[in-house]
Amino acid sequence: xxxxxxxxxxxxxxxxxxxxxxxxxxxxxxxxxxxxxxxxxxxxxxxxxxxxxxxxxxxxxxxxxxxxxxxxxxxxxxxxxxxxxxxxxxxxxxxxxxxxxxxxxxxxxxxxxxxxxxxxxxxxxxxxxxxxxxxxxxxxxxxxxxxxxxxxxxxxxxxxxxxxxxxxxxxxxxxxxxxxxxxxxxxxxxxxxxxxxxxxxxxxxxxxxxxxxxxxxxxxxxxxxxxxxxxxxxxxxxxxxxxxxxxxxxxxxxxxxxxxxxxxxxxxxxxxxxxxxxxxxxxxxxxxxxxxxxxxxxxxxxxxxxxxxxxxxxxxxxxxxxxxxxxxxxxxxxxxxxxxxxxxxxxxxxxxxxxx
Numbered sequence: 001x002x003x004x005x006x007x008x009x010x011x012x013x014x015x016x017x018x019x020x021x022x023x024x025x026x027x028x029x030x031x032x033x034x035x036x037x038x039x040x041x042x043x044x045x046x047x048x049x050x051x052x053x054x055x056x057x058x059x060x061x062x063x064x065x066x067x068x069x070x071x072x073x074x075x076x077x078x079x080x081x082x083x084x085x086x087x088x089x090x091x092x093x094x095x096x097x098x099x100x101x102x103x104x105x106x107x108x109x110x111x112x113x114x115x116x117x118x119x120x121x122x123x124x125x126x127x128x129x130x131x132x133x134x135x136x137x138x139x140x141x142x143x144x145x146x147x148x149x150x151x152x153x154x155x156x157x158x159x160x161x162x163x164x165x166x167x168x169x170x171x172x173x174x175x176x177x178x179x180x181x182x183x184x185x186x187x188x189x190x191x192x193x194x195x196x197x198x199x200x201x202x203x204x205x206x207x208x209x210x211x212x213x214x215x216x217x218x219x220x221x222x223x224x225x226x227x228x229x230x231x232x233x234x235x236x237x238x239x240x241x242x243x244x245x246x247x248x249x250x251x252x253x254x255x256x257x258x259x260x261x262x263x264x265x266x267x268x269x270x271x272x273x274x275x276x277x278x279x280x281x282x283x284x285x286x287x288x289x290x291x292x293x294x295x296x297x298x299x300x301x302x303x304x305x306x307x308x309x310x311x312x313x314x315x316x317x318x319x320x321x322x323x324x325x326x327x328x329x330x331x332x333x334x335x336x337x338x339x340x341x342x343x344x345x346x347x348x349x350x351x352x353x354x355x356x
Contacts, residue, residue, distance in 0.1 A: 077103065132152065172222070197251065250332050
């Protein structure tokens, strides 16, 4: 559906309804004298693909809030279109906006596998877990066609190198054959992100993702196949999905999850106006309550960049959420955990070398 900014029309299937300004550009869309324009200035766009050939593909993670050491993203932008996604801000570095552009202008890093092989072949490289989807989902819909993630997993297996994955998409089950082999060598951990089991909320907030129940089923299928899988209950948004923590953690544990994690919502950069607009259009009756609760967890702001606090929040609201999560995790996951990665299996150049 097409419409103008701030009109009553709504772009179904899109998490963002706007095109916010790119902080790096000097020229921007403006909506002055809208009555003199014959066509809508903002429309729900079709997906466009851009092919990239970066020089590197693996990034070192410097944030002390994240356990992963390295991340790899074969795609930039994400068709899933989650309204709260922190990765939206990275699209601005490419000259796009963090709103509709982020979920409709997708960059394909077609030389990802070659770059990974080059890295593994360097004598200086020491094996350490590399996480797929540190920024955008490695199993977003376009993966069905391009199979970059599948081919990357084949590369991890060939080199016997540890890898972690996090996704909202049941497409991961397509790669059970490779994941089983990686698990057999203690080389893989998987997290399935479950934000809500309320399908009405999911369709609005994460419009192009798998349903919550399908994600729980995906956890079950991975667990049955012997693949270490956990649930990431994130982001937790007070007034929208915080009350689902017990239900989500119990469902995940009942279906074989070995671990559980969480983060509190934070709305940095352009994500703030995108989510604000989305919240106002979808939950006008709850807008003030939800918005103020988010602010209460981040010192009166919706954004938060301080290490150690930005992922968990602070204040009474955050403390209640954290306590609820800890209680449920202890109840449903006590005695469970991921097996350690085996870093000794690494084969440089993809071949077994007894003299390494």
